Amino acid sequence: MTTFGRLRRDPVLLALVGLTLLGCVLFFALDGRTLDQVRVYWVAQVPLDAALAYGGWRLRQLAHIRFRRFWSMISFAGACFAAGDSVQALQTLIAPGSPSLDGGAVQTIFFAIGMSSNVIACLIFPQGLTTLRERFVFWLDATTVLVGGGVVAWCFAFNPVAGGDVNRVNDSVTAALVLVATFSATKVALVQSPPMRRIAAWPMVCAAMVQGVATFLPGDFQTLEHPYVFVIRLAPSLLIALGPWIQQVIVRSGEAHQPVKRRPYSLLPYGMIGITFVVFFMMLPETTSSQMYGATVGVVVITCLVAGRQLVAFHDNSLLLGRLDTAMQELRDRASYDGLTRLANRTHFGELMRDSLMRDCDGNGAVLLIDLDDFKTINDTMGHASGDTLLVEVAVRLRAAVRADDVVSRLGGDEFAVLLPGASPDVAGRVCAEILRRLAEPVEIQHHTIVTRASVGVTQARPGDDPQTLLSNADIAMYEAKRRGKGMWVAYTEEMGSRISAEAVLIREMNTAIDENEFSLVYQPIVRLSDERMTGVEALIRWNHPTRGTVSPAEFIPIAERTGQIVAIGRWALREACRQAAEWRSELPGPFTVGVNVAGRQLRDPELVADVAAALSVNKLPPEALSIEVTETAVLDDEESNAALVALRGLGVKLALDDFGTAASSLGLLLTCPVTTLKLDRSFVESINTVGRQSAVATAVSQMASALELGSVAEGIETAEQRDLLRSLGYQYGQGYYWSRPVPPGRIVQLRAAERSPAAV
Known part of the structure; x- marks a missing residue:
């Protein structure tokens, strides 16, 4: 089943979406009854917050150890939201007062603590930055966004037009936290090894964005006379709760994290600069002189031109880096794979063997060494082009004969190797028999029918073995197969090793x-x-x-x-x-x-x-x-x-x-x-x-x-x-x-x- 199929059938995700839809239906059904709408809003918040807290805690146990601190802080943030919204819901049900979507002092404190926990979790998460330059660029971008958010909060908090009331101060603080959270969550979603897949990260990013949009909406969208206001304010809680549960479905399905290619530059700082300029113009007094206004516009235009020029340069550099990455990938491909058969070459096969031995501490697995019998005769009688054609066909048949996770390699000439991770002696024997069976099937080359035979040496991996030892043992067994008459497979024994050691x-x-x-x-x-x-x-x-x-x-x-x-x-x-x-x-x-x-x-x-x-x-x-x-x-x-x-x-x-x-x-x-x-x-x-x-x-x-x-x-x-x-x-x-x-x-x-x-x- 695909990831989307699993998500569509997950009961928790269906329950969260269903709860939110029920709340939206009630908002419209209770139109004109503002107090009841507010009660539905705060009551619906609590299970969504609890889902965020519990989902983060579950991921702390399921996810990789390097992600546990991140998910612990996300779970703590959800718990803070749940606590604050529970207090506000009880207060609304017991002593409602005037209907309002703005929380009281307790709810505001818990919200600030929870949002700060989210921000810190995103900021302290390892970004995968290895060089001093990469770290400097990241924190330069982060500081730009943080300062921009602070400017926005400052302007809304102390703008004389706003009157400096408590609600406006609360909104400005919320806006600043939301902007910072948006930046932080976006950064986490775009790092090379993220704590969650993009499909799980983007709902949480969108939650912060919707929250910010709701904060800056004009007055008509802030009143409680319209049901859709409740929908807009409830949507972020659903989105942020979905992220951990989507990631749980992915983790339980066993899908590994897919590294995200890091972009050479980020647009976030430039977007924040633009927002800062917009807010700055909004805050200019109506009595601003034309000279001052013209100078301000000039500064903004110049800044925008410089930023535009820099983005063009970044884009050009990005194209160059893309071509360089492509060239580097081709070089790595040539260094790791055989040019004729596209199988792993000797160097890459050794690395894969080393990785497999390190992952499997019990030393399970087997290595096969395969040498075609009398291949020189084909090269001498039919030419090297025919020999190459045969090698390609042999590579195809070897891939078809092994299991899905096995690794086939061409070590050179007519010598091939196969890595069988976790294979017992019986499994290795069945693979050898299947290889010999498939190779023995006639192949047509230049109107000639050729029947290929091969000698196969098998060795079982043991704790402490290194790749060179395994290949050497498999080589000994392969030559023993040739000595016994070719066209067969032979398993390595200690007696063979002793004899070869004496010969050495x-x-x-x-x-x-x-x-x-x-x-x-x-x-x-x-x-x-x-x-x-x-x-x-x-x-x-x-x-x-x-x-x-x-x-x-x-x-x-x-x-x-x-x-x-x-x-x-x-x-x-x-x-x-x-x-x-x-x-x-x-x-x-x-x-x-x-x-x-x-x-x-x-x-x-x-x-x-x-x-x-x-x-x-x-x-x-x-x-x-x-x-x-x-x-x-x-x-x-x-x-x-x-x-x-x-x-x-x-x-x-x-x-x-x-x-x-x-x-x-x-x-x-x-x-x-x-x-x-x-x-x-x-x-x-x-x-x-x-x-x-x-x-x-x-x-x-x-x-x-x-x-x-x-x-x-x-x-x-x-x-x-x-x-x-x-x-x-x-x-x-x-x-x-x-x-x-x-x-x-x-x-x-x-x-x-x-x-x-x-x-x-």
Whole structure:
């Protein structure tokens, strides 16, 4: 239901309006019976005043703590009005005297106290002014209005024409208080964070204005001969009572205060100056000389011209400030939102997370980190424009998948985040499932149908968590989802955090391992199966950790590839292997080849080819003595890696396709990669004597190598039976524990020198 709908159905508001309408009907029904009209007037005042008092007291309990003092003083003012009007009503009913709408001494005192309480409440209410200049301008305007009201009161109180009677003095005091109250209430209604919404404030402002108009009406409108005089005098009491009850309806409905944009200048002081001049002319004696009158008019005209010129300048400045505010808003918008998807950006998302954590002391809520799977393929194959179109569509679907109060953000690239305030693990899981469901719906881009998948990491907020911790935990869970096969969501656990923490320590230690000479190379012989003589070795890296001992390559190589540290480690291994190969060539007769493993990340390094050329040149090593070993997955559908292999082959080095047969596109690679050797993966060797399928694969690889005039190496040979079978299948070279485990460089010299039977070796 809308605010206006609630107001129309509120019983208190209906009762207040109904009571006032009943009084108005009685005023007209009792026309000519002035005493009864006066009694109705004072009796009707009391419930309206009580409604103001009780409404203010209720708001003191319902409103924000910073508004409580304001509403306490409004309630006190209503109580004063009720007390004074009750005394006057009783007096009118019991001892009426002459009918009059002017209160007696008691009523006048209570009215003055109540009006003063209203004025003070408005004046002491925080105006939201932060700078010294803003406070100075506000109090300059306030003083102008207060002085103007004082001048009006002074003129009416001591004007000789008025005769200085008590009624005129009372009217002048009332007029001054009403003018000040009008100014104060208007100020409260226009501050940026007001105690009440405008719909509630303006009835109270209008009450003061109507009261002031009633005070200054000509004599014919002041007499009690006309019923409408009673209506005009009763209307302010209704209006001022409506304000608190309207605000109560708004507060109970849960609607927040809407900040009011502060105007750069106020017209109130200029209006008060105009009123002062009007009163001044009214007070001029009839015998004023023409010279004095002309001078006075000149002063007034000049003042009005200066004020007009100043208002024009204010208006121009206001337009400039408006354009500046618009520009600032655009800048803030660009600083807070992503330009492509219009989602919150990383900075703004962090601020929203921080605010949410501060509001929710229990730490409830969840954060999702979403990364599109294989988004790079779309950019590479369809162009960045298509990628941007997809990102916009993903943003739309994410908004549709979350709840109304959730926050969706684009952190950058194809990475999104969602803040779920107050969400339990079950709710977070349902949101994740809905996100994956919506993203999986096909989308049409450039006449192509694309099905988007994503990996989602979820973390629950806990007391004391900060935004960076939550994003980090969600990131860990998201990478775990990718590791498990993509297209799924995974919730963060402490075990994941412990594993990542251990990896982080390993990453930091790898940064210094090269400088501390903690890496070393061991070498596994490669023998010619026809005569079992060693023709080369494969270099394998080892990490001799100072406290943990030997760290397995299976533990640190995947981490090094993911972080990019493999480039520096691989560069060191290449140089060390070439240095050792050159040393061996000077000691050992005959051709001898050293194989060095190169990861996919290294193949995409633009310095790789130059590094290989430099290592060969520095060590005076012939290119044919070096074999670069790469896996199928490292070059699969990667033009950049394939170009690097072509350049390496141009240097004259050998290229071996390692672990051949394990990837999905091995046959296609043979047509694009300039390899010289195929190395059969050990998984096809371990049961080659007993499993027919493995024997068939091994046979096919040998035949392909022979047909393409490529060298063939079988890895993982551990028995004489495996050696004999592979030799019979046509494999040229073998490698495995049957001849030797990976050994230090000195042992290679010994093995090469022996050149005896495998059993003796």
